[in-house]
Amino acid sequence: MIKVQNLAKVFGTKRAVDGISFSVERGEVLGFLGPNGAGKSTTMRMITGFIPPTSGSVSVGGFDTVEHSIEARRMIGYLPENAPAYTDMTVHGFLNFCAEIRGLRGSAKKDAVERVVETCFLQAVLHQSVETLSKGYRHRTCFAQSIIHDPDVLVLDEPTDGLDPNQKHEVRQLIRRMGEKKAIIFSTHILEEVDAVCSRAIIIDRGRIVANGTPQELRQKSEWAGAVTARLGGVRNGVAKEKLSQLVLAKRVVVLEENPSGVLVRVYPKQASGELAWTIASLSQAEKWTLQELHTEEGRLDEVFRTITMPDTVTEDKQ
């Protein structure tokens, strides 16, 4: 549905987006991650046709967003960053306007407005002016606008920003449900959201794609993936560290805690696999250590995110 090819945008001397290519099919929810200023919003603005690309192309449902911008825009629902809405209108008036400009008339318009009011829980504020809405309601009003014409493609720039935890949960569920039938791109800072909603995620940094895969695949990139934490009794720090380091599968051993009765160590693997825990268990049996605790870590997205986007600083605070 969405095809982005070598997309680039230059503002003055700054390359905000620098040769990005990806595609999103129907039934996919693509999470768009990256630090502030990485080029997420700029990319989304180019996909929705708000700003023209410096080079490269975007096509939505087969329509190029520059050559056939009107046809492409018809297929897109867009929630811009900060969820803007006309402050001088009521929620009802605003949604009616959006439906009308999307070409809906008469009963089709009425049904569409009723549907999104229900989906986005806006009944309580329907006749209130947008200006007086709380941030959560304003956000949902703008979100309602983006789905009013039941688009095939949804582009959501930080859809859960500024919502309370319950609302966040609702919006995520909504996105996941709609993702079954639509192609959705959404950007976020919140990594747990990626797990909760996305079928695939892209991390971009300084205008380039630095990682692209399912949340599981991304997690595998973490140094944590497959790391084993073990609490061992009846052994001194130095001995345990030395023996564990000699394991073929171990890359690095870190002692987390030390007390007279034993030590808590974490062993990072050379490659993520389930084997490491086994070898540690058999080692401790052979050495007659008492194994009090043993578990394999899953990869952590936040760590992957930081390793990828700020490679210099991560090593310092790693334990």
Next chain:
Amino acid sequence: MNTWANIKTITKRELGAYFSSPLAFVFIVIFLLLCGFFTFMVGGFFERGEASLSASFFLWHPWFYLFLVPAVGMRLWAEERRVGTLELLLTMPITTWQAIVGKFLASWIFLGLALILTFPIVITVNYLGSPDNGVILAGYLGSWLMAGAYLSISCITSAMTRNQVVSFIVSVVICLFFILAGFTPVIRLLEGWASPWLVDAITSFSVITHFDGFQKGLLDSRDLLFFLSLILFSLFSTSVILRSRRAG
């Protein structure tokens, strides 16, 4: 037609926006007060003893509009940019032109409405004497066209900035130029040193020169063309500015 449906939708929304805030009522009241005051107190409507509106009523319009029209036009694009709705509007399946024309029409209709509300003065002059109502009608048409020309200039300045005050000031200055180019004292000053063809060229840019004909009841195609081409040119400039602003 799809185009007109889109334009109509936008025009309707914009008109609604005027009347949902006190701006519309404040504007209309001030405009009517100014008209009344200048016509009767400064313009000496009664002292003249003429059954005509040109010297006492229409004479002041270029000067009222100088401040009032930029006040109406300043929010058109600046507000959209400030609130961020510009992004929403320009990613809807409408062309930039439809948005520009829709917004312009809404403000122009609003100005027309304010102008129509000065009708009591037409009734007054008809009650007191027997004026040539064709001339008055031509005056109204000219006044409305002139307001449209000012408004289109405000559109440009409004598209340039997110700050309404900046937009207001810049468009007042530009409109002032279009007035002064045909203002008698300025022409006298120019005649002192500039060659006659240059003076002619400058005065032909003035809204006053072109409004004159309408006040006398003359519908000159050149005057019509002047106002309409000024409006079209300004709206075109607005679209260029909006496009270049988006291109970054």
